[in-house]
Amino acid sequence: MGSSVEESKGSHRNTSEEEEQNYCTAMRLAASSVLPMVMQTVIQLDLFGIIAKAGQASASEIASLLAANNPASTGMLDRLLHFLTAHSLITCSALDADHGGRGKRVYGLTPISKYFVPEQGDISLSPFFTLIQDKIFMNSWCQLKNSVTEGGIPFNRAHGIHSFEYPAKNPIFNQVFNTAMLNHTIMITNKIVESYKGFGNLKHMVDVGGGVGTTLGIITSKYPTIKAINYDLPHVIQNAVPYPGVEYLGGNMFESVSNGETIFMKWILHDWSDEECLKLLTNCYKALPENGMVTVVEGLLPEIPERSVSVQALCNADLVMMTQCPGGRERTRQEFLDLAMASGFAGVRFNCRVYVFWIMEFFK
16 A cells, blocks of 8 residues: 655744754754764764775664674664765765665765875875864863853863873873874975976975974975975974985974075964964074075965855864964964064065965965
8 A cells, every 4th residue: 555645734934044054054063963973873883984895885784794783783874874965064865665665775975085095105185083072181171161150171171281291191192183184284395396387497495394304205206306304393303204305303392494496384374373483483483594485385364254165174174273282273364474473584476275274385
């Protein structure tokens, strides 16, 4: 016997479409923690990776690949995947209906979810997501209200020291942090060397805050005539990876910076307050020849808040800096120009953009 659904003749909306949309948006915000919790589970189970290998997969197929012992796993996975589809993270299509009249749902990746699937060299945004969701960072957010009313950096209030000292005391978190930075660095630097042409004529450069040397490794692989120095704290470069043409030098960038034709800094200035940035940029100015420059990679916030996806991403980063870093913040175009001029530079060239990041040249 077939079934039918009838709508009452008196059925009608008791609210306007606009009111309903506003209510649904408010409810989505009230339950906004659901999305990152689901994403964390998806990454832990490697659901995106499983779907990528299969091309398309149903919940039951995924459950069999997980070798799950839970008889309810297929239903749970299907609900997770349904949720991800509603958030445009995966696609869903129905195959022919079964004898019960129900179609089998199969799921595929979208261009967004592909960023969480390891590419060549096992690179993805999944480790960065894992870092942001790590309990060490999450505990800092619990201190944000007290930080607003009483002062102090949320991370410091939660853990007693600032975020650049903490990894040395927690090897597990240190690994989480380094893996996240490695993946994100490779992803962005590969795009930088495609778009930015300023490395072509360089003979010598210094990467300040270069970590374990990944950025310089990518740059010098494309421009092998460059002789480079990777400059970072001594305990950081102890774990450095050797690359041809790259020398490692330990030091404190707030005390001095190694001399170079060009100094490169990616995601360094946004970690620090204006006062610390001025110290660092002044040291850079002193370390450069008359025609030298600092190449800076950072996001640019608009002067007036906007609702674009790129600005939302940068605002997320700005609040991560506020809660986790000692004075860190994202800045506007004018704020970068002010920092450059105050530290002695003649100006800033905003050269090109990669994703939400600008490659800026602070010139003397």
